Amino acid sequence: MRLSAMGDVAMTVPVLRAFVKQYPTVKLTVISRPFFKPFFDGIPNLEFFAFDEKERHKGFPGLLRLFRDVQQLKIDAFADLHNVLRSKVVSLLFALSGKKRVAVDKGREGKKELTRAENKIFKQLPTMFERHAKVFEQLGFPVNLSNPEFPKKAVFGGEITDLVEENCEKLIGIAPFAQYDSKVYPLDLMKEVITKLAENKDYTILLFGGGKKEIEILNSLSEPFKNVINVAGKIKFQQELKLISNLDVMLSMDSGNAHIAAMLGVKVITLWGATHPYSGFLPFNQSLENALTSDRNQYPKLPTSVYGNKIVEGYEDAMRTISPDEVVSKIKNQL
Numbered sequence: 010m011r012l013s014a015m016g017d018v019a020m021t022v023p024v025l026r027a028f029v030k031q032y033p034t035v036k037l038t039v040i041s042r043p044f045f046k047p048f049f050d051g052i053p054n055l056e057f058f059a060f061d062e063k064e065r066h067k068g069f070p071g072l073l074r075l076f077r078d079v080q081q082l083k084i085d086a087f088a089d090l091h092n093v094l095r096s097k098v099v100s101l102l103f104a105l106s107g108k109k110r111v112a113v114d115k116g117r118e119g120k121k122e123l124t125r126a127e128n129k130i131f132k133q134l135p136t137m138f139e140r141h142a143k144v145f146e147q148l149g150f151p152v153n154l155s156n157p158e159f160p161k162k163a164v165f166g167g168e169i170t171d172l173v174e175e176n177c178e179k180l181i182g183i184a185p186f187a188q189y190d191s192k193v194y195p196l197d198l199m200k201e202v203i204t205k206l207a208e209n210k211d212y213t214i215l216l217f218g219g220g221k222k223e224i225e226i227l228n229s230l231s232e233p234f235k236n237v238i239n240v241a242g243k244i245k246f247q248q249e250l251k252l253i254s255n256l257d258v259m260l261s262m263d264s265g266n267a268h269i270a271a272m273l274g275v276k277v278i279t280l281w282g283a284t285h286p287y288s289g290f291l292p293f294n295q296s297l298e299n300a301l302t303s304d305r306n307q308y309p310k311l312p313t314s315v316y317g318n319k320i321v322e323g324y325e326d327a328m329r330t331i332s333p334d335e336v337v338s339k340i341k342n343q344l
Contacts, residue, residue: 015265016290018045021090022052022272023293024141026159027152029054035150038082040075040099047247048272051160058082069098076102088144089113111147113140120288120315129310134289157294159274163251168244173252178211179344182252182259182275184266185230186218189317191283192262194328194336200230201333202260206340207234215240215252217266258343260336263317267292276343280336282328283319285312299339304330 018041025037029052036054043059058079060066066075076099087103089096089112100110122130135143142152165173173180185199194202206212214234216227218241227239240252250269253259259270259277263284270277271292279292279300286300305311307330313321 015045016268017091018048019265019268019272020137020290020293021141022048023157024138024145024152024154025049025055026052027142027154027157028145028150030158031152032150038079038084040079044246047250048269056082072098073102075099080106084108086110086148088148090141090144109148111144113144116140116289123285123288124312124314124319126310126313126321131287131305133287136289136291138293140289157274159272160254163254165251165255167248169248169252172238172240172243173213173215177213179209179213180256181206181212181214181340181344182217182256182261182266182270183214184217184259184261184264185227186223187262187264187317189283191314191320191324191327192264192317193282194262194280194331195326196226198329198331198333202336203230203234203237205333205337207237210236212236212344213238215256217241217249217253258340260340261292263290271295278336278339278343280328280331281312283312283314283317283321283324288312288315299343301331301335301339303327 029037033054038056038058039049040058040060046057049055049057065071072095085108087100087108087110089100089110092112092115100112104110116134119134123134138154142154145152185194187193203214206214214237216231216239218224218227224241227241231237231239240249253270253275254273256270256275259275261267261270261277261279263279263281267277267279271294277292277295277299281300281302285302286297291297291300303311308324308327310321311327313319313324
């Protein structure tokens with residue numbers, strides 16, 4: 010399997026967990042960037058193969074090397090869960106060598122119909138989890154996703170304990186950023202949400218993000234409160250995953266953090282701006298009721314994009330139709 014962005018990779022994990030439970034004699038090999046290896050730790054019968062995009066597996070010659078490297082693992086079938094140029098090349102090489110291969114159908118036509126301005130067809134599309142399961146079904150392994158199992162909450166230790174007490178009454182995660190501004194809840198409204206939550210001293214609120222600019226913003230959000238902690242840049246990614254696994258609830262945009270929390274079995278409240286959960290990216294095993302969307306009565310062209318990368322004039326303030334009180338109420342209901 011060839012995977013890419015953090016959310017894309019995280020969305021495969023619940024499906025692979027279900028697969029290995031239902032087919033314990035089948036061995037899986039996941040091909041992805043080394044950074045994502047911790048996602049798959051502890052999954053039985055699963056081997057991680059690190060894709061070296063900068064050196065060994067760079068460019069077309071690198072993809073040929075990747076094919077030969079993976080071929081040595083005696084692969085019987087190739088499941089392309091990403092369906093981009095690089096994975097298509099490797100998939101084709103496996104097909105030419107006589108192996109069965111199936112690529113995920115991303116449903117591009119349905120997504121165009123959902124996001125176009127005129128003649129919009131506003132309906133729920135298959136989830137990415139259903140699409141991934143369909144790949145395995147086509148390979149002869151139908152996967153039932155209705156009774157998911159999640160890893161146990163990780164044990165704190167070392168630098169995590171220095172940041173957060175292990176016996177917190179209620180642990181709330183907030184990931185206020187996304188790749189595109191059209192998916193980010195306005196900062197002044199997020200401040201309101203944090204302020205209202207911080208009033209309850211039984212709550213410990215952890216802020217997640219990355220990069221210098223985001224860390225500065227998170228510091229400004231956490232500084233006024235004793236029970237609000239910015240964890241960005243203070244612990245390694247693996248430790249961050251351990252911390253997330255212990256959350257009682259995660260508040261996230263339509264972003265990778267939502268999918269990471271969901272793959273670990275955490276309840277997730279998501280906020281949607283230019284995008285919409287109908288596109289198939291609602292986090293795994295989460296309720297549509299906990300996906301707060303911008304008001305389509307005021308902004309009838311929503312969703313305007315699948316990924317949030319399309320700017321529509323006049324829609325910059327769409328997320329302001331999601332009130333901080335509504336967000337806080339959803340979080341409290343989960344606790």
